[in-house]
Amino acid sequence: MSAIPVAMDKVAAAALRSVLQRVSQAADKAGRGSQQIRVVAVSKTKPVSLIKQVYDVGHRCFGENYVQEFIEKAPQLPEDIEWHFIGNLQSNKVKPLLASVPNLDMVESVDDEKIANHLDRAVGNLGRKPLKVLVQVNTSGEESKSGVEPSGCVELAKYVSQKCTNLQFCGLMTIGMLDYTSTPENFKVALANCRSEVCKTLGIPEEHCELSMGMSNDFEQAIEMGSTNVRIGSTIFGPREYPKKK
Template sequence: MASSAALDGVAAASLRSVLHRVQQAAEKSGRVAQQVRVVAVSKTKPVSVLREVYDSGHRCFGENYVQEIVEKAPQLPDDIEWHFIGNLQSNKVKPLLSAVPNLAYVETVDDEKIANRLDRVVASIGRKPLKVFVQVNTSGETSKSGVEPTLCVDLVKHIRNCPNLEFCGLMTIGMLDYSSTPENFKMLSDCRSEVCKAIEISEEQCELSMGMSADFEQAIEMGSTNVRIGSTIFGAREYPKKQAQ
């Protein structure tokens, strides 16, 4: 008899393993798995592999590059909840929102300029308000995008004054090697406490997007509600080989 992995395909079997690990980590944090969203990050992977994961029942996918998401999204069912989790330039906002009407979240808003651009474009194309996370640079690395933790509250307040944006929570990438330390997660949690106090909402109303393939279990145990998992589901990223000179 064929194994379930063979029947499902490698990515679907890997997703099932990830979901089991998420459940265990959530229980350690005193929650249930349904309180943690798993974003399957399919950077560099073909639509056929995404379709395999979709067919296994998963509906939440993320992409890092505008070019990839605008190519893939129209080829896949429109009940997918897409997350954009890469650095977003102002000139790419309209192509992104126009091509992906089922884009649910932008997780990487790190200054007022990009917030204003998103707000205007959402209004101009007449789509429903866009959910956004504020990206916080918790590691202090100059190579990382993200607002300084001390400026986090001001940016959240600005977003809440944008009628076409819905502030949902805070996001961090972590260290240079795309793994995080408990200090990164603790800092994001501390930022949430400050934000919630400043804008008078409960902490349950402010999500934490932290944790990726290398560290998602620890992130969940420290309160993450949204983990972004790529290689553990889809395997190593596949970049085109450079042509010989």
């Protein structure tokens, strides 16, 4: 990974501080404490040097979407980072991911029993401590998005919780519509419907069931609607930098 200008480093650090302030304000507005909200700094496509700058101002929770990029970057960064994998995870990538990133703290994108089983077996075979997972729910109904249908979230959460002994079910994850027109409805489905049904079935209090919802353009709204985990990339790191096709 190439070095980046110092000016850009400072911009990312300043952007993080601004995001944390906005998170605090949104939490206050919702009558919650900012310490109840986890900010995942989503660093996909960004160089190690830029991630390190955000780390150096005190941030410890980062997220990645692509396995190959993730397993190349993670070993170059401090071991006390709490990594979240938030992208679509293919079965054949589970073992390399878990083996290469021992400080992977959570997989937020479990969307069927098959991937849950692969994660469960891999964690057991590697002798890792139980891996935290979220069940991804497709609340917007868009075919382009991963996630179990809302009607299936209870059964999947129950399966992970009761059948996957090496996984720790922690809650639900969802993504609002790209144009944000239906974001409140999407979040309401995850909050009011899915979480309450899951908690009732599993016999756990709702405050023990995390809600990962909200990204750069809608995280304040998500916090006001109950999110405990927001995934923020471009607002901290700047626009994505995808390789140009030749």
